[in-house]
Amino acid sequence: MLTIKVLGSGCANCKRVEQIVRKIVDEMSLEAEIVKVTEYPEIMKYNVMSTPGLVVNEKLVSAGRIPTPAEVTTFLTNALMAE
Amino acid sequence: MDQSLSTQHKPEIPWRMIGLLVLGVIAWLAAYNIIQPLANWIAYSLLAQPQGSHLGDSLAFFFYDVPKIILLLGGMIFLISLLRTFFSAEQTRAWLGGKREGVGNVLAAMLGIVTPFCSCSAVPLFIGFVESGIPLGVTFSFLIAAPTINEVAVIMLFGLFGWKVAGLYIASGLVISILAGIVIGRLKMERYVEDFVWQLQSQENGVTENLTLQERVERSWASVKEIVGKVWLYVVVGIAVGAGIHGYVPDAALAGIMGKQEWWSVPAAVLVGIPLYSNAAGVIPIVSALMEKGASLGTVLAFMMSVVGLSLPETIILRRVLKPQLIAVFIGVIAVAIIITGYLFNWIM
Numbered sequence: 001m002l003t004i005k006v007l008g009s010g011c012a013n014c015k016r017v018e019q020i021v022r023k024i025v026d027e028m029s030l031e032a033e034i035v036k037v038t039e040y041p042e043i044m045k046y047n048v049m050s051t052p053g054l055v056v057n058e059k060l061v062s063a064g065r066i067p068t069p070a071e072v073t074t075f076l077t078n079a080l081m082a083e
Numbered sequence: 084m085d086q087s088l089s090t091q092h093k094p095e096i097p098w099r100m101i102g103l104l105v106l107g108v109i110a111w112l113a114a115y116n117i118i119q120p121l122a123n124w125i126a127y128s129l130l131a132q133p134q135g136s137h138l139g140d141s142l143a144f145f146f147y148d149v150p151k152i153i154l155l156l157g158g159m160i161f162l163i164s165l166l167r168t169f170f171s172a173e174q175t176r177a178w179l180g181g182k183r184e185g186v187g188n189v190l191a192a193m194l195g196i197v198t199p200f201c202s203c204s205a206v207p208l209f210i211g212f213v214e215s216g217i218p219l220g221v222t223f224s225f226l227i228a229a230p231t232i233n234e235v236a237v238i239m240l241f242g243l244f245g246w247k248v249a250g251l252y253i254a255s256g257l258v259i260s261i262l263a264g265i266v267i268g269r270l271k272m273e274r275y276v277e278d279f280v281w282q283l284q285s286q287e288n289g290v291t292e293n294l295t296l297q298e299r300v301e302r303s304w305a306s307v308k309e310i311v312g313k314v315w316l317y318v319v320v321g322i323a324v325g326a327g328i329h330g331y332v333p334d335a336a337l338a339g340i341m342g343k344q345e346w347w348s349v350p351a352a353v354l355v356g357i358p359l360y361s362n363a364a365g366v367i368p369i370v371s372a373l374m375e376k377g378a379s380l381g382t383v384l385a386f387m388m389s390v391v392g393l394s395l396p397e398t399i400i401l402r403r404v405l406k407p408q409l410i411a412v413f414i415g416v417i418a419v420a421i422i423i424t425g426y427l428f429n430w431i432m
Contacts, residue, residue: 008203009203009206009400009403011201011203013201013203014203040206040207040210040279040403040404041279041283043207044207044210044211044214044283047211048207048211049172049173049176049204049207049208049211049212050171050172050199050200050201050204050207050208051203051204051207064171064172064199064204065199065302066305068301068305
C-alpha cells in the first residue's frame with residue numbers, strides 16, 4: 001500500500017494536486033492512503049520551500065508546482081516498483 | 084559501457100520543439116500587428132460608429148487593448164516562465180547563503196524577480212531561508228521583491244504605459260525591497276519570529292531536477308494557461324471601465340484629486356491599494372485611463388505597488404510565522420517606502 005502526502009496550507013494549487021492524485025489512484029485502482037499535510041512544521045520536515053509538495057512513501061517527488069497526471073502516474077509506478 | 088546506453092545519453096538537438104517555438108513567435112508577431120487595424124475596423128465599420136465620437140473611440144480603445152494585453156501577457160509570461168525553469172527556491176537559498184547585509188539584500192531583491200514564487204509559498208520559503216542562516220533582513224528583501232515586482236503587473240504597465248514606466252516600476256520595486264530589508268535587518272526583529280521556526284531542523288536537499296527543453300516548454304505553456312486563465316476576465320472588465328473613462332471623462336478632470344498638488348493623494352492611493360490584491364490585473368487599465376485624465380505618475384505608481392506588494396492575503400499567511408509586532412513593521416516599512424517613491428516621482432516628473 002502506498003502512502004501519499006500532499007504538502008500545502010490548503011491553497012487552490014494544493015487542492016488541484018490532491019484531485020489529480022485521487023484521479024490517478026482510482027484509474028490505476030491502487031490501494032493508497034492519501035494524507036493532506038497542512039501544518040508548517042510537518043511540511044518543513046520534507047525540506048520543501050515551495051508548496052504544493054507531493055510525497056510518495058516518504059519520498060519527496062515534486063515541489064512548487066502542479067505535476068501533470070502523466071507525471072503522477074510515473075511517480076506512483078516508480079514507488080510501486082521500489083516496494 | 085554498453086553501446087546502446089551511451090547513444091541514449093547523447094544529448095539530441097530538439098528540432099521539433101525549436102520549430103514549434105519559431106512558428107509560435109511568427110504567429111504571435113502576426114497577431115500583434117493585426118489587432119490595431121482590426122479594432123478600428125470593428126469599431127468604425129462593423130459597428131458603424133463615427134470616428135471621433137465618444138462611443139466609437141471607446142470601442143476602438145477596448146477592441147485594441149484587450150487583445151493587445153492578452154497577447155502581451157501570453158507571450159511574456161511564456162518567456163518569464165521559461166527563464167524561471169532555470170531557477171528554484173532551493174537554488175536561490177544556496178546563492179544567498181553566507182551573504183552579508185547589503186550585498187545579500189541586493190541579490191535577494193533581484194532573485195525575487197526570477198525565482199518562481201506564489202504567496203501561498205511565502206511561509207515555507209521564509210522558514211527555509213531563515214533556518215539555513217540567511218539573515219532576517221535579506222529574507223525580507225526577497226519576500227518584498229517577489230510579489231511586488233510581479234510579472235502580470237510589469238507586463239500590463241509595459242502594455243498600457245510603455246517601457247519607461249515599467250522600468251521605473253521595476254527599479255523602484257528593487258530599491259524599496261533592498262532598503263526595507265536593510266531597515267528590518269537593523270531593527271533586530273529576530274525575537275518577533277514565531278518560536279517554532281527556530282526549532283525546526285533543516286535536512287538534506289529537496290528535489291533537484293534536470294529538465295529537457297521539451298519539459299521546460301511544457302511547463303511554461305502550462306503556466307501561461309494558468310495565469311491568463313486566471314486574469315483575463317479582470318483584464319476585460321478593467322479595460323472596459325478604462326475605455327469608458329477614456330471616451331467620456333473630460334481631460335484633466337482628475338488633476339484636482341489625483342494630481343500632484345494634493346499632498347494626501349499618495350498616502351490615500353497606498354491605503355486604497357492594500358486590500359485590492361486580487362484585482363491587480365483589472366486595476367491597471369483603470370489606472371491607465373485615470374492617468375490620461377490628469378492623475379500623476381507618482382500617485383499611480385504608489386497605488387500599483389500598494390495593490391501588488393502589500394497584499395492582505397499574504398500578510399495573513401505570514402502571520403503564521405511572524406508575531407504581530409513584526410507584521411506591523413513589515414507593513415509599515417513597505418508603506419512608508421512606497422509613499423516616498425510616490426512623492427519622488429510626483430516631484431521629478
